[in-house]
Amino acid sequence: MGRWICCLCSRVADPLMLLLVLALSCSPFTAATTSPSVPHVKPSYSFGRTFLGLDKCNACIGTSICKKFFKEEIRFDTWLSSHLKLPPSYLLSYSGNYTDDAKSWRLVDITRLTSKYQHDRADKRICTSLLKTKTCSLERALRRTQRFQKWLRAKRLTPDLVQGLSSPMLRCPSQRLLDRIVRRYAEVPDAGSIYMDHLTDRDKLRLLYTLAVNSHPILLQIFPDVEGWPFPRYLGSCGRLVVSASTQPLRDFYSAAPEVAADLALQLLTVLRSMGTNDLNYFFYFTHVDAGTFGVFSNGHLFIRDASTLGIIDKEEGSQLIDGQQEHKDIFSCLTVDCQSAFVSCDSIREKHSLVMVCQELLPKLLKGKFLQPVQEKIDSFLQHCASGLTDDQGVNEAIAKLAEILKPLRSCDSRFAYRYPDCKYSDKY
Numbered sequence: 001m002g003r004w005i006c007c008l009c010s011r012v013a014d015p016l017m018l019l020l021v022l023a024l025s026c027s028p029f030t031a032a033t034t035s036p037s038v039p040h041v042k043p044s045y046s047f048g049r050t051f052l053g054l055d056k057c058n059a060c061i062g063t064s065i066c067k068k069f070f071k072e073e074i075r076f077d078t079w080l081s082s083h084l085k086l087p088p089s090y091l092l093s094y095s096g097n098y099t100d101d102a103k104s105w106r107l108v109d110i111t112r113l114t115s116k117y118q119h120d121r122a123d124k125r126i127c128t129s130l131l132k133t134k135t136c137s138l139e140r141a142l143r144r145t146q147r148f149q150k151w152l153r154a155k156r157l158t159p160d161l162v163q164g165l166s167s168p169m170l171r172c173p174s175q176r177l178l179d180r181i182v183r184r185y186a187e188v189p190d191a192g193s194i195y196m197d198h199l200t201d202r203d204k205l206r207l208l209y210t211l212a213v214n215s216h217p218i219l220l221q222i223f224p225d226v227e228g229w230p231f232p233r234y235l236g237s238c239g240r241l242v243v244s245a246s247t248q249p250l251r252d253f254y255s256a257a258p259e260v261a262a263d264l265a266l267q268l269l270t271v272l273r274s275m276g277t278n279d280l281n282y283f284f285y286f287t288h289v290d291a292g293t294f295g296v297f298s299n300g301h302l303f304i305r306d307a308s309t310l311g312i313i314d315k316e317e318g319s320q321l322i323d324g325q326q327e328h329k330d331i332f333s334c335l336t337v338d339c340q341s342a343f344v345s346c347d348s349i350r351e352k353h354s355l356v357m358v359c360q361e362l363l364p365k366l367l368k369g370k371f372l373q374p375v376q377e378k379i380d381s382f383l384q385h386c387a388s389g390l391t392d393d394q395g396v397n398e399a400i401a402k403l404a405e406i407l408k409p410l411r412s413c414d415s416r417f418a419y420r421y422p423d424c425k426y427s428d429k430y
Contacts, residue, residue: 049239050089051086052238052240053239054066054239056123056240057239058202058205058206059142059205060206061239061241061242062187062206063187064187064236065237065243068243074096074097092111092112092114094110096110106246107246108244109245110242111241112240113213113216114214122334145330146330148208154196156178156194157196159173162178162211164328164330166335166343167212168215168310169211169310170211174316176316181211182196184224185199185203187236212336213335214336215307216307219231220232221234230304231304232303245297247305248297249305250264250302254365259410259412260416261367261370262367263412264302265366265403267301268294269404276351276354280316282313282314282315283312283313283349284311285349285354287309289354289362290362293306298418299418300416300420311349313346319346355400359400360387364380364387367383375406378402378406382400382406383403385399
């Protein structure tokens with residue numbers, strides 16, 4: 001460019017003008033600094049309806065947080081490349097960042113109700129079983145079902161409307177629990193009533209679909225963390241993605257320092273006790289636990305990270321399904337599980353059910369080889385006693401009480417445990 005200008009300048013008649021142009025245009029430094037600047041284009045995600053699952057609505061969770069995605073106020077924190085490409089759609093969960101003011105960001109978890117493979121398989125099952133086609137409008141197909149037609153006519157969510165759904169939360173439903181679901185359903189703007197008058201047909205289908213596929217987001221809504229429940233905060237959903245406060249899975253702490261392991265083990269026992277005994281008289285139990293079921297916030301506080309395998313028994317009202325109702329199944333019963341799978345009887349759930357599972361699956365991995373003898377030997381003995389207590393609730397209680405007694409003085413009081421620091425310096429409670 002500089003040489004071209006110089007050649008043009010050579011045709012200038014006025015010698016003074018020629019010298020001026022040469023000084024301004026032919027200098028390499030000047031040419032570099034005066035070249036036209038390339039306009040800065042803000043990179044953005046090319047969000048697609050397919051990635052979010054919006055193309056499947058209203059066979060989806062909801063749309064309450066979609067604006068955040070499209071305004072880039074929710075970002076996938078490990079995928080902030082120069083082109084801000086979206087992560088692979090086959091992943092079950094993603095780590096992200098969330099903001100309300102574009103200045104301060106906080107970590108969030110972005111999760112799917114189930115894997116993309118399971119979603120695709122369920123979508124195909126809906127089309128082939130209801131409309132006899134490989135592809136279809138999921139909403140139109142599900143609207144034709146006898147169950148959803150009953151939902152449309154219903155004024156209140158009653159046990160017969162959820163019978164046969166595979167969610168552990170609904171295996172032993174009470175009217176009090178179902179009223180709580182409707183009253184606190186966060187995907188509608190004017191929740192608060194136990195009657196479904198404020199729910200549109202679209203809202204009812206979304207709620208039914210969510211309950212049928214994975215009740216995790218519903219549990220986060222009806223038992224919020226601000227009321228002291230051990231769940232991460234529900235921030236909203238978009239299509240088939242759920243956004244909640246971020247936690248680090250318990251598996252990441254299996255190699256943690258002894259004092260950290262002792263602290264998390266005690267918290268785990270405390271959470272399980274609160275799930276069995278609480279002011280609302282709901283008994284929570286797990287049908288399955290693994291290293292991703294529990295999570296830890298950045299302040300060291302332990303929460304239930306994945307509530308999808310959590311069942312609820314109402315100790316105040318009991319289950320209001322009569323014998324045989326649980327076995328009634330339809331397409332909504334088979335979206336994520338084999339239709340032939342048998343349900344667990346409500347009467348077969350024991351009080352120490354979850355404690356025994358945790359003693360078998362999680363605590364040995366968290367506490368293994370962490371402490372000096374004879375402390376480690378005592379811990380292992382109590383864990384073994386707890387894990388084998390399938391028919392001895394009293395024995396489990398005693399083992400857990402002694403285990404907690406050993407673990408409590410093994411904790412430390414410092415800033416790593418911000419959820420109880422500095423209070424732990426002044427109170428025996430911590």
